[in-house]
Amino acid sequence: MRFLVGVLLALSARAEVKISWNFEGGNLGRVERVAANHWRAHLAGETDQDGRNRQANWYSFQVDATPxxxxxIDLVSIPGEYNYSPNRGAVNAETPPVISFDNKTWAHLETFEYDAAEPRMRLKVTPKTKRFWIAHVPPYTNRHLAALRQWAGDRLSEETVGQSVDKRPIVLWTIGNGPRTAWLFFRQHSWETGSSWVGEGLVRHLLSDAGRPLREQITWKIYPMCDPDGVARGGVRFNKFGYDLNRNWDVNGVEKMPEITAQRAAIRVWLAAGRTIDFVLSLHNTETSEYLEGPPDGGGxxxxxxLAERLFALLEKETTFAPTRxxxxxxxxxxxxxxxxxxxxxxxYKDFGLPAFIMEQRISRQPKIGRRPLVADRLRFGREFAVTIGKVLTP
Ligand SMILES: [Zn+2]
Incomplete structure (x- = not known):
């Protein structure tokens, strides 16, 4: 009897902590045990098609532990490269992780120590539950999108314009039937889940009673998930072959980057039918900067x-957009x-002369919101964004 109890205790001591990421969007590299309750978790990161531009700012994992x-948990292997310049990585004191105890509601983990020397992000958690989740920013996966699609029902129309490398559909949603046309891209980069949460807020507003004038004035063409493969595997900013889906728009690689090819082809078909596009915007996230980049048409x-100036002025004055430049x-x-x-x-712009914009929103503390943005803030901006585009496109 005494022996049996000893074995059980030993087993339970070993089963104390389990770190796993075998679910949609889950990602982490090697995990090492330093001491009984101290772990070292290497960020997997991803590089491009040439093994360059390593970025390691997506991680999402589950921890089973003793309440x-x-x-x-030390997050390490953070440094990388951006546009071919080396950097110390995007995980730092400005960008601590979010934590959830129900895999649904997320808040920032404030008990962390960032050591710039290694660099290393040390997370300290004393969970009240036996399971919790950690991620760079609140996850938004293909499963979240499917739930939104189901909620929308036949209030939006969906077409499949192509397939990703892994044969996931590239979907294009249409909402409304107004005379003006706005074409929006969400989630070209898989780590940037804030883009998807804003997209969800925008779609929910457009389909609400209050969104009716926006549906009557504007035809909304929406790519809600530009990189479904990257989102499924917990990627960073590249497709399966390493191609950045917000670069490479000047090349035609049907096999290597079918996502871009499909998205551009649907625009070409739309224009070839004699229809116009009055506005294009792709929404992104960065760590600490927030801005609107106008079309490459010679500036002011x-x-x-x-159009660019009116959009920027309205966003700055009437929404939670807080530009850093x-x-x-x-x-x-x-x-x-x-x-x-x-x-x-x-x-x-090169192919069709379109008024196409890029917007970046930061994940670090933002003055208008007064904290690091969370899901509710993104959903709110989605509504504000729909209203603002409406004002810009209608007299
Ligand atoms: Zn991006």
Missing amino acids: NQALM AGKHAA KLFYAASTTTAGMAGRMTVSQGL
Whole structure:
């Protein structure tokens, strides 16, 4: 009997902590045990098609632990590269993780220590429950999108314009039937879940009673999930073959980047039928900057400048958008002299002359919201964003 009790205790001591990420959007690299309640978790990160531009700012994992026991998890292997310049990584004191005890509601974990020297993000958690979840920002997966689609029912129409590398559908949603047309891209980069939460807020507002004038004035064409593969595997910013889906808009790689090919083809078909596109925007997240980048049409003297200025002024005055820099206009490419370096707005301007914008929203503390944005803030901005686009496109 005494022996049996000893075995059970030993077993339970070993089963104390389990870190796992085998679910949609889950991602982490190697995990090492440092001490009984101290773990070292390497971020997996991803590189592009040439093994460059490593970025390691998506992680999402589940922890099974003993309630009321202090636990320490060090996130390491953070440094990377952006547009070919090395950096210390995007996980730092400005961007602590979010934590959830029900896998549904998320709040920022405030008990962390960031050590810039390694760099290392040390998380300290004493859970009250036996299971919790940690992620860089609140997850939004294909499952969330399917739930939104189901909620919308036949109030929106969905077409499949192509397939991802892994044969997931690239869907295009249409809401409303107004004379003006806005074409929106969400989630070109899989780590940027804030983009999807804003998209959800926008769709919910458009389909509400209050959204009726917006449906009557504008035809909304929405790509709600530009990189379904990356979102499913818990990727960072590249498709399965390593192609950045917000670069490469100047090349045509049907096999290597079918997502871009499909998205652009649907726009070409729309325009070829004699219809117009009055506005294009792709929504993104960054760690600490927030801005609106106008179309690459020559800047303040360009033909889309009035639209750009009105949009920026309204966003700044009437919404929670809190820009860290003034409106500016994109150059014709992100990297001169190199193929595969045009963003969606640069590519659509080159091909069709469209008024195409990029917006970035930060995940760090934001002055208008007064904290690091959470799901409710993104949903709210989605509503504000729909209203603002309505004002910009209708007289
Ligand atoms: Zn992005």
